[in-house]
Amino acid sequence: MIGRDLLGIEDLERGEIELILETAERMKEVGRREVKKVPTLRGRTIVNLFFEPSTRTRTSFEIAGKRLSADVVNFSTSGSSLKKAESILDTAKTLDAMDPDAVVVRHQVAGVPKQIADALDAPVINAGDGAHEHPTQALLDLLTVWEEKERVDGLTVTIVGDILHSRVARSNIYGFLKMGAEVRLAAPPPMIPPGVEALGVKSYTSLREAIDGADVVMVLRIQKERLEGAFFPSIREYAATFGLDRAKLRYAKDDAIVMHPGPVNRGVELAHDLADHRPSVILDQVRNGVALRMAVLYLLAGRAPKDGEPAEEER
Amino acid sequence: MSRILIRGGRVLDPAAERDELADVRIEGGHVAAVGAQLDAQGAEVLDASGCWVTPGFVDLHTHLREPGQEYKEDIASGGRAAAAGGFTSVVCMANTQPVNDDPSVTDYILDRARQDSPVHVHPVAAATRRLEGGVMTEMSALVEAGAVAFSDDGHTIMDSGVMRRVFEYSRLVARPVIVHAEDRTLVRDGVVNEGPVSTRLGLPGNPAVAEAVHVARDLMLAEVTGAHLHVAHVSTAEAVDLIRRARNRGLHVTAEVTPHHLTLTDEATLGYDPNTKVAPPLRSAEDVRACREGLVDGTLDAIATDHAPHAVHEKEVEFTAAPPGLIGLETAFAVVMDLVRSGELTPLQLVARLATNPASVIGLGAGRLEEGGVADLAVVDPERSWTYDPAKGFSKSRNSPWAGRRLAGRPVGTLVGGRLVYHVDRGVLVP
Numbered sequence: 001m002i003g004r005d006l007l008g009i010e011d012l013e014r015g016e017i018e019l020i021l022e023t024a025e026r027m028k029e030v031g032r033r034e035v036k037k038v039p040t041l042r043g044r045t046i047v048n049l050f051f052e053p054s055t056r057t058r059t060s061f062e063i064a065g066k067r068l069s070a071d072v073v074n075f076s077t078s079g080s081s082l083k084k085a086e087s088i089l090d091t092a093k094t095l096d097a098m099d100p101d102a103v104v105v106r107h108q109v110a111g112v113p114k115q116i117a118d119a120l121d122a123p124v125i126n127a128g129d130g131a132h133e134h135p136t137q138a139l140l141d142l143l144t145v146w147e148e149k150e151r152v153d154g155l156t157v158t159i160v161g162d163i164l165h166s167r168v169a170r171s172n173i174y175g176f177l178k179m180g181a182e183v184r185l186a187a188p189p190p191m192i193p194p195g196v197e198a199l200g201v202k203s204y205t206s207l208r209e210a211i212d213g214a215d216v217v218m219v220l221r222i223q224k225e226r227l228e229g230a231f232f233p234s235i236r237e238y239a240a241t242f243g244l245d246r247a248k249l250r251y252a253k254d255d256a257i258v259m260h261p262g263p264v265n266r267g268v269e270l271a272h273d274l275a276d277h278r279p280s281v282i283l284d285q286v287r288n289g290v291a292l293r294m295a296v297l298y299l300l301a302g303r304a305p306k307d308g309e310p311a312e313e314e315r
Numbered sequence: 316m317s318r319i320l321i322r323g324g325r326v327l328d329p330a331a332e333r334d335e336l337a338d339v340r341i342e343g344g345h346v347a348a349v350g351a352q353l354d355a356q357g358a359e360v361l362d363a364s365g366c367w368v369t370p371g372f373v374d375l376h377t378h379l380r381e382p383g384q385e386y387k388e389d390i391a392s393g394g395r396a397a398a399a400g401g402f403t404s405v406v407c408m409a410n411t412q413p414v415n416d417d418p419s420v421t422d423y424i425l426d427r428a429r430q431d432s433p434v435h436v437h438p439v440a441a442a443t444r445r446l447e448g449g450v451m452t453e454m455s456a457l458v459e460a461g462a463v464a465f466s467d468d469g470h471t472i473m474d475s476g477v478m479r480r481v482f483e484y485s486r487l488v489a490r491p492v493i494v495h496a497e498d499r500t501l502v503r504d505g506v507v508n509e510g511p512v513s514t515r516l517g518l519p520g521n522p523a524v525a526e527a528v529h530v531a532r533d534l535m536l537a538e539v540t541g542a543h544l545h546v547a548h549v550s551t552a553e554a555v556d557l558i559r560r561a562r563n564r565g566l567h568v569t570a571e572v573t574p575h576h577l578t579l580t581d582e583a584t585l586g587y588d589p590n591t592k593v594a595p596p597l598r599s600a601e602d603v604r605a606c607r608e609g610l611v612d613g614t615l616d617a618i619a620t621d622h623a624p625h626a627v628h629e630k631e632v633e634f635t636a637a638p639p640g641l642i643g644l645e646t647a648f649a650v651v652m653d654l655v656r657s658g659e660l661t662p663l664q665l666v667a668r669l670a671t672n673p674a675s676v677i678g679l680g681a682g683r684l685e686e687g688g689v690a691d692l693a694v695v696d697p698e699r700s701w702t703y704d705p706a707k708g709f710s711k712s713r714n715s716p717w718a719g720r721r722l723a724g725r726p727v728g729t730l731v732g733g734r735l736v737y738h739v740d741r742g743v744l745v746p
Contacts, residue, residue, distance in 0.1 A: 010515070089631045109633035110517035111587030130635075132517030167517060194520060195511035 008133035009174035023295035041070035044101040051107040064293035092119040102301035123300040138171030140292040153180035161220030186210035214252040245271035324363030328684040329667035344733035371403025371691035373673040376619035383412025388624035394432030395709035398737035400644040401693035401726035409441040416441035418460035433736035446470035466493035482542035491545040501525035508581040527553035546570040550595040552605030559614040571619035574650040589637035617673035624712030649722035694728035
């Protein structure tokens with residue numbers, strides 16, 4: 001069984017990760033039906049609380065909730081970090097008064113889902129908070145690798161790019177380590193987070209060394225506007241040194257796969273043809289995202305209500 | 316004038332190296348006698364058995380928020396919190412609204428303090444107008460009005476040329492310049508100590524080197540100008556080391572460290588509690604160890620709270636948006652008792668760092684307990700166990716990382732000018 005909330009992979013045990021992945025495997029079957037809907041969460045309300053614009057993740061959660069027959073409500077506020085700070089507690093209390101069965105939170109500042117979870121009765125699912133965690137992304141990545149390689153134990157996974165600002169990197173570091181993989185990081189030195197070795201990973205400044213013998217190469221999106229000139233000199237230099245193309249990929253294992261959380265900056269962190277064709281599995285990641293989020297919603301929002309009513313009771 | 320006999324306490328006076336069981340008789344606002352088995356002579360008797368009787372504590376770093384932000388704290392509430400913490404004198408920072416950069420503001424603060432505060436209040440004036448780091452303030456007039464030191468505190472002066480002139484000019488008034496040493500170009504948007512913890516939290520890191528770089532610069536500027544540099548809230552091993560070497564070379568540099576930087580590491584921040592957000596940030600275990608060593612060996616003269624009240628609604632926001640700072644007047648003694656329990660400091664040495672040394676940093680005659688001296692005293696129970704609830708404290712704010720914690724060690728009585736201004740069972744008694 002897993003905890004009340006899903007705030008990060010750091011909090012999960014290996015057994016909990018496995019339970020989620022196995023549940024997601026079963027959910028994939030629903031997506032292959034002609035009528036892609038089951039009544040599991042009928043009468044349940046799921047709130048997508050997105051403080052940061054996100055089309056992909058929000059849509060993925062929305063589809064996942066709808067395939068389980070939940071009522072999905074999108075509550076989006078454009079919360080630029082420059083805007084006036086709003087009371088997290090106020091937001092949480094307002095939501096709580098509407099009795100949701102699960103709240104999916106995305107925020108540009110690390111820790112906000114935890115702050116909301118502390119003040120809310122309903123389970124909270126972190127859909128990405130600042131540079132902290134993006135647990136459902138890591139879980140869908142694990143699911144994708146699991147399906148491709150039929151194991152995670154003993155694999156070598158190299159994460160390339162802006163580790164410093166990446167919640168996807170952090171969640172994947174925890175996830176792959178807990179599932180028994182070796183995790184390597186490759187980035188220009190300013191984008192390697194200080195003290196990251198304490199998490200149990202090795203960092204490299206040479207892409208070639210980092211992907212030497214790797215089973216999985218996970219490429220992160222570079223936020224060009226924010227980083228160019230401050231964390232690396234230019235896009236051209238970044239693409240030349242850390243951009244992944246077929247020539248550089250040769251150093252990885254012959255059957256290595258390439259992953260990317262999307263959206264891809266084509267020709268920057270990933271060569272155009274590599275983004276669209278094997279060995280990249282980017283669309284499988286997206287497909288698995290829906291099933292994985294169905295599994296998480298089922299496990300967290302599908303629990304018996306606090307007053308003890310059975311979950312499936314007709315109203 | 317009231318007469319009080321403090322009976323049966325352990326009298327600790329670092330200035331006289333006195334550490335003995337004795338009675339203290341107070342008359343006419345002064346210490347009339349210290350000795351065994353004194354006759355009460357009709358004086359009110361305060362039982363101090365099991366307690367320490369010490370010079371009143373002196374806090375070199377508080378934010379009383381008045382004028383301008385009275386919803387966070389004011390001179391009355393901050394003064395009461397100080398009294399409840401065993402402090403008889405507090406030094407308050409200049410970042411009020413308006414800024415204390417003009418003698419009229421200094422006058423206002425001192426006037427309010429005379430009317431509202433149970434403890435002495437000593438204002439720090441801004442080093443530059445409006446804390447903008449450009450034009451220096453009228454130091455001579457400000458000292459005349461009662462300012463005891465100069466500082467732009469958190470608005471660290473980044474322009475080295477301006478800082479040099481401030482140091483030079485401060486010699487005219489022979490007052491310390493207090494520096495919040497953080498190179499802002501290195502801090503940038505950092506909110507937690509840079510390292511494994513900032514990486515786990517995914518929050519922007521504030522590197523230890525930001526403090527060291529700035530301390531190094533100001534030590535060099537203080538050396539060439541001959542000014543008295545006082546380094547506020549030292550938090551890193553590198554800064555302790557730089558200050559130690561400068562003192563060994565004979566520079567006029569003093570320094571303080573806070574209870575939180577002596578006892579909490581950045582791991583306290585792992586739950587994203589905005590009440591653990593402070594500037595400089597809580598640091599690594601190694602930094603905490605170095606700060607404690609620095610306090611023990613005298614590199615760091617004094618313990619100062621950096622009491623920084625913020626309203627609940629200001630802290631109940633995203634970690635990055637919450638203002639830095641925590642309140643510390645009422646918990647300071649209990650928190651730093653840790654250094655006595657660990658054997659790092661003797662009780663006498665601790666009292667020196669809470670009372671005698673900070674008084675001497677700003678040239679106050681306080682911090683002593685001698686016959687004939689002004690009776691600013693604290694009676695503290697080093698063992699008394701209590702649960703800290705900021706809502707029941709005297710500060711208007713509640714932003715404490717120790718909220719709800721069981722603490723050991725508590726002031727039971729505070730005397731200012733021979734008057735009992737606080738008693739643990741009776742509360743604040745004046746004004």
